[in-house]
Amino acid sequence: MSMAHPTSTLETRKRLPVLLLGTVQASSEADGHAIELAFDHDHGPGATRWKAGKPGEQTITVAFDLPCALEQVTIQVEEQDVPRTQEIQLAVSTDGGLTYREWVRQEFNFSPDGATWEEETWAVQQAHVTHVRLVIKPDKGRKDVYATLTSFVLCGTDPSGAHSSEVTGPPKSSDTD
DSSP states (O other): OOOOOTTSHHHHSOBOOHHHHEEEEESOOOTTOOGGGGGSSOOSTTOOOEEOSSSSOEEEEEEEEEEEEEEEEEEEEEOSSOOEEEEEEEEEESSTTSSOEEEEEEEEEEOTTSOOEEEEEEEEEEEEEEEEEEEEESOTTOSSOOOEESEEEEEEEOSSSOOOTTOOOSOSOEEEO
16 A cells, blocks of 8 residues: 555545445446545555556546535546556536536646656536546547546535545445446
């Protein structure tokens, strides 16, 4: 297990305990790299991570049981083996997942001899969020690359007020295709 970065924005904001507040679905996951690992408190280079079970575009969807006020999203991605250009698309829904508003579309370039780590934090400032969707195109130029995600951190206000930012535990539920 890797060491966390204590000064990272991942530890200083109102981190939502996503796995306790709703359901997370991933279009696929590799053995030993379940989607729940993207929501654990192990982050930074070398940390646990989600990895797709099949190559190509992947979708991760968080469906909250009760609407949340979302303030910030942070993602971390590490790639040490394959040079690639990854595209991330972040979108939120306030109507139960019927429609989504795109907040961010961004590319990351990875190279084993250069950039192997990326952390991005985006201000979202959206009330009544029912769903968050992250679409990952692991490489715009190739079809045989597997998506990975080290951390997917959602910060905001817990609608029930029952969970602190330090709550950890087993996922409420998880479904994969």
